[in-house]
Amino acid sequence: MENSKQFVHKGVVYSITTLLLIPILATFIYSLSSSWGATILPDGFTFKWYSSLLTDPRFLDAFGRSLFICIASLLLATLLVLPMIFVVFYYYPKLDKVMNLLILLPFAVPPVVSSVGLLQLYANSSFQLVGTPWILIGTYFTIALPFMYRAIANSFTAINLKDLIDAAHLLGATTTKAFLLIILPNLKKGLLASLFLSFSFLLGEFVFANILVGTRYETLQIYLYNMRQTSGHFTSALVMTYFAFIFLSTWLASRLTRGNNQ
Amino acid sequence: MSYVKINSLSKRFGDVTVFEDIEFNIEKGEFVTLLGPSGCGKSTLLRTLAGLDKANAGQICVDGVDITNVSPQHREIGMVFQSYALFPNMTVEDNVFFGLKMKGSSKKEAKVNLQKMLTLVELNGKEKFYPHELSGGQRQRVALARALIVKPRILLLDEPLSALDAKIRKNLRQQILDIQKELNLTTIFVTHDQEEAMLMSDRIFLMNKGEIIQQGNPVEIYTKPANEFVASFMGNYNLISGETAKHWFNINTTSPKVAIRPESIYIKEAGRHYADHISSPKSAKIISHQLLGNIIRYNLKVENEVLTVDLLNRSSERLMPKGSEIELLFNLNEIQPVGT
Ligand SMILES: Nc1ncnc2c1ncn2[C@@H]1O[C@H](COP(=O)(O)OP(=O)(O)OP(=O)(O)O)[C@@H](O)[C@H]1O
Numbered sequence: 140m141e142n143s144k145q146f147v148h149k150g151v152v153y154s155i156t157t158l159l160l161i162p163i164l165a166t167f168i169y170s171l172s173s174s175w176g177a178t179i180l181p182d183g184f185t186f187k188w189y190s191s192l193l194t195d196p197r198f199l200d201a202f203g204r205s206l207f208i209c210i211a212s213l214l215l216a217t218l219l220v221l222p223m224i225f226v227v228f229y230y231y232p233k234l235d236k237v238m239n240l241l242i243l244l245p246f247a248v249p250p251v252v253s254s255v256g257l258l259q260l261y262a263n264s265s266f267q268l269v270g271t272p273w274i275l276i277g278t279y280f281t282i283a284l285p286f287m288y289r290a291i292a293n294s295f296t297a298i299n300l301k302d303l304i305d306a307a308h309l310l311g312a313t314t315t316k317a318f319l320l321i322i323l324p325n326l327k328k329g330l331l332a333s334l335f336l337s338f339s340f341l342l343g344e345f346v347f348a349n350i351l352v353g354t355r356y357e358t359l360q361i362y363l364y365n366m367r368q369t370s371g372h373f374t375s376a377l378v379m380t381y382f383a384f385i386f387l388s389t390w391l392a393s394r395l396t397r398g399n400n401q
Numbered sequence: 402m403s404y405v406k407i408n409s410l411s412k413r414f415g416d417v418t419v420f421e422d423i424e425f426n427i428e429k430g431e432f433v434t435l436l437g438p439s440g441c442g443k444s445t446l447l448r449t450l451a452g453l454d455k456a457n458a459g460q461i462c463v464d465g466v467d468i469t470n471v472s473p474q475h476r477e478i479g480m481v482f483q484s485y486a487l488f489p490n491m492t493v494e495d496n497v498f499f500g501l502k503m504k505g506s507s508k509k510e511a512k513v514n515l516q517k518m519l520t521l522v523e524l525n526g527k528e529k530f531y532p533h534e535l536s537g538g539q540r541q542r543v544a545l546a547r548a549l550i551v552k553p554r555i556l557l558l559d560e561p562l563s564a565l566d567a568k569i570r571k572n573l574r575q576q577i578l579d580i581q582k583e584l585n586l587t588t589i590f591v592t593h594d595q596e597e598a599m600l601m602s603d604r605i606f607l608m609n610k611g612e613i614i615q616q617g618n619p620v621e622i623y624t625k626p627a628n629e630f631v632a633s634f635m636g637n638y639n640l641i642s643g644e645t646a647k648h649w650f651n652i653n654t655t656s657p658k659v660a661i662r663p664e665s666i667y668i669k670e671a672g673r674h675y676a677d678h679i680s681s682p683k684s685a686k687i688i689s690h691q692l693l694g695n696i697i698r699y700n701l702k703v704e705n706e707v708l709t710v711d712l713l714n715r716s717s718e719r720l721m722p723k724g725s726e727i728e729l730l731f732n733l734n735e736i737q738p739v740g741t
Pocket residue numbers: 414417419437438439440441442443444445446593
């Protein structure tokens with residue numbers, strides 16, 4: 140009885156997983172086939188789509204730009220958010236509620252609307268911002284903020300912040316030292332998790348990139364969009380590469396966050 | 402001159418006054434307990450002494466030096482928190498070493514010192530453990546070692562035992578006392594357990610609502626309660642009105658209340674001889690009784706008063722049933738007039 144029940148459970152899980160994997164698998168096979176037209180099975184297999192993609196300087200540039208923008212905005216977010224949350228939790232715990240509201244604002248407005256707003260706002264500014272990577276970094280920073288704030292704030296509530304800092308003070312540590320030696324190491328998990336989550340989210344962002352910058356600073360998603368007219372095999376290879384990268388970074392994230400559990 | 406001198410210390414949070422004009426002195430090597438009900442300001446007083454909360458007025462002097470405006474980093478006061486506050490990302494060794502590290506010492510230099518401290522709190526072999534891998538009692542001992550290694554001038558302990566079960570509590574209580582005597586450490590211990598305070602302290606400061614109501618050694622506090630609050634907080638004193646006392650015991654008192662300890666009332670046994678000061682017989686009726694192990698506690702009705710009487714549980718045949726009519730005798734030397 141128990142066995143057959145478990146059999147059913149497993150069956151359901153495996154069939155759903157397979158179902159979800161079919162499109163990915165199909166894309167993968169398509170990206171590997173030389174041509175796949177009117178037949179059930181592809182005519183032959185080849186790596187040429189991958190090799191032409193990975194040797195395309197335009198792709199490598201776009202990939203590099205995307206990485207640069209994502210990493211820069213996450214760096215900016217980390218440098219600003221970490222000390223900010225510390226100040227909120229240690230000195231003004233009552234502000235946490237206000238922060239929670241503030242942090243959600245970027246999500247209250249759909250990207251299409253807010254990007255038009257940003258265009259209006261910055262189109263006539265004295266220095267050129269629209270069309271440069273800088274406006275994208277600023278925008279991505281606001282998108283990453285909610286993820287980062289929530290995850291790190293959770294880590295903060297999980298530790299006994301006030302007592303830990305007080306204990307460190309009595310043992311001779313300054314507040315800065317206490318933060319670096321005691322608080323920061325305890326936030327590592329939350330920080331890493333939120334960084335990887337925001338990273339994969341930002342890497343796939345298209346609306347802001349397209350409207351604010353477009354082809355003037357071609358990111359990965361814009362490159363993918365611009366390549367839609369070329370061979371389907373080629374775009375499949377592109378999607379698969381993107382997918383593999385996200386998969387790799389997610390796997391790394393789970394490895395890193397599991398590695399140092401104390 | 403006293404080692405620690407507190408002069409009219411006051412602390413407010415906004416409009417809320419936690420304590421005002423607190424005064425006391427502590428001698429070097431003395432073990433003092435702050436005893437009082439929850440919320441009376443014990444932790445806040447400790448935190449103010451440590452410099453974690455800033456006093457609104459008053460003065461704290463240690464060894465003749467005013468430290469009221471010294472930062473907590475430089476006060477040389479150690480503290481053990483009720484929540485342990487161990488650094489979760491560090492091993493036992495690193496936790497204990499932290500204070501020395503802040504003073505610029507290297508782990509190599511501190512090795513002997515570190516080992517000595519871990520031996521003192523009986524934690525050898527646990528150096529590489531993380532706090533979450535330890536039991537509550539072990540964590541508390543790490544916290545103690547961490548505070549002691551920097552040789553504080555005063556050790557503050559904020560209810561260090563209240564989260565532990567009875568048996569570990571007993572052991573750790575003795576261990577803390579042994580270490581305190583060995584190092585001749587001036588110690589302020591916070592608890593709301595009067596038994597613990599009686600057992601451990603050289604002196605007890607009894608606090609209520611931000612005031613030190615009475616200070617003295619355990620015997621003084623227990624046998625000579627200054628007022629009704631102390632009497633009801635220490636043990637199970639019977640409190641009866643001064644009028645009734647005059648009547649019952651033929652004494653002259655102007656106090657509104659008198660306190661009688663439950664063990665200074667006797668249930669008269671036929672054929673037994675009592676000393677002269679044990680007299681003033683009263684007839685009473687047993688309302689209920691509780692067996693507290695070595696003690697039987699009777700609740701009795703005498704006229705319009707309800708009294709508690711404790712007897713040693715010598716043999717179970719003596720357990721008197723509810724409703725029994727008996728005669729009480731009082732130890733007249735132990736009747737304490739108290740203020741309100
Ligand atoms: N940071 C604070 N802000 C405002 N009020 C506070 C603060 N800390 C303590 N209080 C108030 O001061 C009073 C005394 O608190 P304290 O923590 O010193 O009590 P306690 O005697 O240690 O009690 P317990 O035995 O429960 O630990 C309480 O009424 C509390 O509400």
